[in-house]
Amino acid sequence: MADPAADPLAAQAEAVILVGGQGSRLRPLTLTTPKPMLPCAGVPFLTHQLLRLAETGIEHVVLATSYRAEVFAEHYGDGGELGLAIDYVTETEPLGTGGGIRNVADRLTGGPDTPVVILNGDVLSGHDLTAQLRMHREVDAAVTLHLVGVEDPRAFGCVPTEADGRVTAFLEKTPEPVTDQINAGCYIFRRDVLETIPTGRPVSVERETFPGLLAAGSRVQGYREDAYWLDVGTPAAFVRGSADLVRGVLRSPAVAAPGPALIAPDALVAEDAQVGDGSVIGPGCVISAGAVISGSVLFENVWVAAGAEVRSSVLGAGARVGERSALTDAVLGDQSLVGNDNELAAGARLWASAVLPDATIRFSPGA
Template identity: 40%
Template sequence: MKAVVLVGGFGTRLRPLTETVKKELLPLVDRPILDHVLDHLARHGVHEVILSSPYLEAAFHPFIEARQGDPAITWITEAAPLGTGGAIVNALGAVGNDPFFALNGDILTDLDLTGMLASHREHEAVVTISLHHVDDARAFGLVATDERGRVVEFLEKPLDPIPGDVNAGTYILDPAVLRPWRADSEISIEREIFPSVIASGGPVFGFLADAYWLDLGTPEKYLQAHFDLLDGKVHGVAYEAPWIAPTAVVDPEARIGRWVAVGAEARAASGAQVDDSVVHPGASVGDGARVLRTIVGPGAHVGAGSSVQDCVLGAGARIPDALSLSGQRISTDTEAHPA
């Protein structure tokens, strides 16, 4: 089984973290987000992954070189951004003639891919779309299905907070249904390809599962993914909580809360208090500093006696001693100043 993983997003909502690191390569506890995605695929029998992106391979080369074991990685660089549909069509030459998975590279899920493939085959579908039930669908477009689970239409985002089934961003696709499309312009698989297949009578089915699913596209969701992993909510992955890298240096007098991940070579000095936060590799928290619901980017420093709450610090950002910040984003290699 093969999979196409889309890694072309710009990660604008995660800035300043993505000013220096691609979104899919940001650390998620002990390894990059993309490692979690590939490990999940491997657990369900995927042996080859095609990574598709308009970025040059150089941005991902260190990750690809360091990756060990299944699945093997094939890289495709898009000549121009092709959208979700165009990128998948562009990869058809590498997937062969059998159905394949397609998904975004910034989703954390424990979706039963084996069960999804069985459902795809049972329904003789050309497309199967993973669905997730939400209590408030305003942030998503709704997917309407009949009593057999066949998708009948895609609905726009509702104005009112209503429950419904939404597209969870993992697909099984029959290559034949995509071959009429050309990969020479930007195409949306959700807004163009899927509606076209449905209109032509192609069997498109939903796979509704009670699985963990989280889009990691914002700082709040990125933090929540760490909390959920540390809390054991994602099947197949287990961590101690808090998680402290073996090479991190945490003073015995520092207080590290349960929902905290401290990366390699990071430091927390005496009296430091860190709660509900992520401290990236090489970052440091000074004497008596307070860090709450904050992402401390790689090599960033929180000065002694400072307090940062609901903040995002880019790589190499510096918080001077005895400064209090709330709700701010500090850019790469920038020193914060009083508001």
């Protein structure tokens, strides 16, 4: 990450993080906790984004909340502990990405030319935000988007650009993409442009705001950098993102010492238990003799009995795994119980407080 002192523009910029989604793809974990507040590499996922903004030199952040909005303010307060000033705006009805951005505009404090960084609250990115800000200023863009190349862009909307990065179109999902570039979910708006978004109704930036700017002849700029990028909206991606942060594949100011695993100081891990591949063992957890924890995230107070194996899985607070049970690509809700000698795999999910009794069964979708 570039040194903020080398580019005063970063200190002038403000930021908005969109954290209002219900996180339906991560249920049952998000039934009680907003997706951005789920523990990821030892802290709420949102903390990684906030510290990255602070490291870049940005000082003021507005959180655009909706689902369980009170959780954010209860945890972060005024943002002072992170070196930030944080404001909160609650969206009372769905407004889409553009409408959500416009809904927080009156909490921004800069002038009409102030750069406003917009982040989606479920994306991990290692791209150079300072360089994106610099390009935004140098070309005097209305909006500058971070673009990444993907192997198969057909599942995304494509964003073709000219040689100098100027965006020429926003294309919906097509069977024959004209470019591998997609919108990576980090935008920099000039403040006066942000305020042209209509108020009081849902607005899509991809379908309305950005195409409208192009039609009006405004400069919409693409900043392409094929750095680490991951949407953590699914259990598999959430586990991968957490493991990558723990191992240092993606650096975060919130992870002081990357390594094979992150184990809370008060967790109890048997000497012959195996914990690795970027796993996180949360506060109050107990990992018994012979257990294997690989590439998984265990929230607080999880108990894994002797001989059990947990791979590429997420275990909610207070979950219990019985002796010799095996979990692969599974999700356990808070306070759920998997009895002895069970096997959960291939995306199996156990709801909060649910109980799977002792048995030797194989449970996977379609089985």
